[in-house]
Amino acid sequence: MKIILMHNNTPIQMMGIIIVTKNGRVIAIDGGKCGDADEFKRLVTENGGEIDLWLITHPHRDHYETLIELSQRKDSSIKVGKVCYNPTPAFFKTTEDAVALSEVVPFDNLVANPFYNTITVNKGDRFQVDNVTIDVLRVANPETKSLNINDLSVVYSITEKKDDGTEFRFIVLGDLHINGGRELLEFYKDEPSVLKADAVQMAHHGQGGVERSVYEAIGAKYTFWPTPDWLWTNTPGGWKPGTGPWQTLEVRKWVEDMNGEFITAMEENAVFDTEKI
Numbered sequence: 001m002k003i004i005l006m007h008n009n010t011p012i013q014m015m016g017i018i019i020v021t022k023n024g025r026v027i028a029i030d031g032g033k034c035g036d037a038d039e040f041k042r043l044v045t046e047n048g049g050e051i052d053l054w055l056i057t058h059p060h061r062d063h064y065e066t067l068i069e070l071s072q073r074k075d076s077s078i079k080v081g082k083v084c085y086n087p088t089p090a091f092f093k094t095t096e097d098a099v100a101l102s103e104v105v106p107f108d109n110l111v112a113n114p115f116y117n118t119i120t121v122n123k124g125d126r127f128q129v130d131n132v133t134i135d136v137l138r139v140a141n142p143e144t145k146s147l148n149i150n151d152l153s154v155v156y157s158i159t160e161k162k163d164d165g166t167e168f169r170f171i172v173l174g175d176l177h178i179n180g181g182r183e184l185l186e187f188y189k190d191e192p193s194v195l196k197a198d199a200v201q202m203a204h205h206g207q208g209g210v211e212r213s214v215y216e217a218i219g220a221k222y223t224f225w226p227t228p229d230w231l232w233t234n235t236p237g238g239w240k241p242g243t244g245p246w247q248t249l250e251v252r253k254w255v256e257d258m259n260g261e262f263i264t265a266m267e268e269n270a271v272f273d274t275e276k277i
Helices: 034-046 061-072 098-112 178-187 212-218 248-257
Strands: 002-005 016-020 026-030 050-055 079-085 118-120 126-129 132-138 155-161 167-172 199-201 222-225 261-264 270-273
Touching (some): 016 034, 026 034, 026 061, 034 061, 050 126, 079 098, 178 212, 222 270, 261 270
Parallel strands (some): 026 050, 079 118, 167 199, 222 261
Antiparallel strands (some): 002 016, 155 167
């Protein structure tokens, strides 16, 4: 299969991933900001124009705005089988946190009146697209009182069964934060093999996400970074490299310590072909 990690088409961080299976079926993950919608659509069109599953990790605009943009356009030039998401816990709807509401409400409005077929996913759900299996490993904990939207991230395990009988597994963390990462480890403490993978999408764009212990449990060789150049170098505009407030350099060191390889899309879309490794 091919894993296409999208380059950000605006200065803002984003995440959009297109997976193309052996027989040309498409699985999409998030999609990025409104400014990324046209490139997302081009990639889907280039690969047949039909998405079997569109997996949404959580209600942050840099992950779901492409879905809103194409829905508002009522764009039927690409076909979508199912959009998969997990509902926002009820306590988010009553919070006075204006920032949280500004992210959550537009997404909730979209899924309440969807243009594309939208379904709710839960921990333990499994989907099959061609020779690829998608397992839902974790969804938002409805009992938590955290107002960190990142902890609403759904964790997906995507496993390709190759013709030679071997497997390639890719764990998608979205923007999973510390509490969500600890939950994930607790869920599978008696089944550690569930988390083992060949590749991992770095949580929260590679900074300020899960703790090192989550990456150690996954043990991935290939690390996918949905990270613009300024975040990769921890460099706000006009500052010296490495002097910003983000943890990217520290997380990069974790990956180096674990002998991982970096997959980035800072200059252009990155295309990773599992048949060529």
